[in-house]
Amino acid sequence: MDIIVLVKQVPDPEALVEIGASGKDLNIEPKFAVNLFDEFALEEALRIKEKHGGKVKALSLGGPKAMEALRTAIAMGADEAVLIEDDAYAARDGYSTALALFKALEKETFDIILTGRQAIDADRGEVPQMVSQMLGLPHVGVVVKLDISDGKAEAVSSLEGAKEVVEVALPAVFTAQKGLNEPRVPLITGVMKAMKVQIPKLTIEDLGLTKDMAAPENSKTQIVRYLPPKKRPAVQLIPGEAREAAAEAVRILVDIERVI
Amino acid sequence: MGKVLVFVETKGDEPRKASLELLCEAEKLAASGKFSVEAVCFGAMSDVLKGRLLSCVRRLVRFTDPELAAYSPEGYARALAGYAAETGARMIVAGATGIGRDFLPRVAVMLGTGMVSDVTGANWFDEPMTFVRPMFGGKVFAEVAFPASPVVVTARPNSFAMDIPEGVNGEYEEKAAGSLGGAIHTRVVRVEETKGDAVDLTEADLIVAGGRGLKAAENFKLIEDLAAAIGGTVGATRSVVDAKWRDQADQIGKSGKTVSPKLYIGAGISGAIHHIMGMDTSKVVLAVNRDPNAIIFNYANYGIVGDLFEVLPAMTEEIRKRKERG
């Protein structure tokens, strides 16, 4: 089983995100992590490899910092990694990201593509399905269990809470959801390999794309500006004994807020 | 006049709430005279459901292909994109439900366009159209312009007002996409676990969530009772799910579900940032916690500083009393 895992380096979930003075950019605290859902994808790929043989290759699109995500993949046990180094494509929109990944994947041979169900920075959840469509491959989304046998997969998909068991012939794309597995802590042998490994880089031109295809004026969608979340008014504490406060809370919710 | 296709998901005799909200929003667009709106449905449809939908939308198209009876990303995408291409649709919208978010990206690629996912607001009449969507788990919102055509959008449930239109009496047509069989490579072999009739957390209007403060799995009964009394859905924090007190499907937060109900009641929840990021777009928040410094109070409209073991049953009882009084 040759497996390609699409991984993204994202700001740490706890990193501060502030809107720049112009409103057109973000100031993000420089703390990074591998996208949580991609870690599940990576772990699953490694487990499939351990069971069925083959190799695991991690592929990422991003700036130079994305190298760290790929090194983490190697540390965990991936055999190879490739970085498509391009900030513009990575920052543009789901379509541009999918296009760059598709161009790289087109040249690869694989049985399975695994990736997270969404990246926790842009929160789009579009790219895996777009890549699947571009490749003309089926996908199973939000997977919480994956069994591979005889060139096909049985994946448990949890799109809407219910668990649907979906059968699909390989090659196919799967998007990982929390619950699929518990990602491993890398062994020091993996860490050492990851520290030394030379990870090849591809440019967008290597993939037959041009910089201006991802220029803001040419992209399918573009972020115009950033807005802060709506501020909630200060909390109103409801006084009184438990019973009294409970009754007052119900009155507010029913009669004033009219939400019940 | 731009054509707008609203993909409508149904459940029994009801449209899903996210779909209905979009139909209500789309009717406003139709009423403006600038857009023509069609609802697109796949699979079986009862007369009750048909009547329900036709009172909200001016035209309803149902695809009767047997391959669309069950969801498949490829089949649904092919049918919807095919119809969008055939009708020269300007815009395709769907609820940002599990299914909507799963197959709309394929529709976008089939139509050679991009998409904007999980929007919470829209300026339909801007040129180009712009949408507002959360990023970084709601820490920031982005206004996204959509110069490409057609426009493909999924909208977060509970983001658009459900103003049921009056006096609409739509027309109905059945169609077949044809030749879907060869396009579908996934097959649902069985369903392992259905959620019954409980509303999925992401769509729930009313949520009662519990945290570590409940002290034990069996004490979630207090949360369940209050949820039942108000017709809400139960949610949980990560630590509760990690402790296996609740199923992962109940988890609200960064690694679980992002919710934005009309009412969120959180009891025994300190307010870890992971959890906050999953619920802070809720409209009204009531927090119950013993600790007056619990972070959750900073994200609440109302707070009760008290023992949840007393407050929750008292609220449940109060609601039941009110119901009895009518």
Add this chain to the structure above:
Amino acid sequence: MDFAFTEEQQFFKKIITDTVDRMVVPRAREIDEKDEFPWELWKEFTRLGYLGLRYPEEIGGMNADPVTAMIFYEQIARGSVGFAQSVIMNILMGTYFVYRFGSQAIKERCLYPAMRGEKIATMCFTEDQSGSDLAATRTTAVKDGNEWVINGTKMWITNGPHADIATVLATTDPSLGAKGLNFFLVEKGTPGFSPGQILDKLGCRGTVTGELVFDNVRIPEENLLGAELNKGVEYLAEILDEVRVMTAAMAMGIAQAAYDEGLEYAKKRIAFGKPIGTYQLIRAKFADMATEMEASRLLIYSAAWKIKEKLPSRLEAAMAKMFATETCLKVVDEVTRIWGANAFANEYNPQRHFRDARFLLYGGGTHEILKDFMGRMLIGK
């Protein structure tokens, strides 16, 4: 000048930080409360291979340079100083002389298993009447045929009660003072070698510390860990700086853990309608803490770099140990003030950091001894 970690070191820092966050941090409180050796965590953690941190790759180590090693020591101590103390004993002091002087047979029997976590190692310096003053060591080693006979009692031995292999400091002749000292390898099961009293400690709990008794312990000749007799103090000098800087790095680990707790609390705790972190007196504490922690790290990592480059580092290592540990003591104290009375509750972490910090005052030389030593280096005898 270049003050940056290399890309490799940055990556290592990221990995070990995540590993500690996942495996150690969630257990720190329990380790402290139980004050028992955390066997389960030991097995899980040592499986990852970090105990070979300093040793060559050919024998299953990582061959980490001293800068990289300090990154590790700092992070593991940030997780739990009790656990860190046990781990670092196997990585550094407990195995160094075995690695340096052990025969191949000894290495295979003692060092390699210790690098895998299968054997627990310790180093026995301190006695009831000697610590920083090594020349006062009373444990004796007497040659008898082709065996050494060890007699004496060691105190404050990290991992002592569980140790499978002990590197023991003993004198061949008490009248020679520091010039009679040697290191000997004593293995568990050797007749006459037994654990004594276990200490109930203020902090650094979870690493088991206690007395080791040597009563006519007979060991083979090859268990003398040294190329020449009576050169123990010279051999010790080979790792003394590393041990001192390591202690400083551990201090920064504790300081960082405390600082993070303080920061979270200052943002969250509301007083007079505002988070306390918005008040100037609290902000000033953070300015001071962050400055002194930065200064400590500059001392630690520049000293580690000197050790790596084999430049003189005796003075710098002593400075780093003293300054970082004193900074740590200040930080844990300030954090208990920021936390107010909550810092006094055993339910929360600041009291643990407050207790743990004091442990680092002693290892690698008390600050009184270190100051005197530095003064002598600076002014002359």
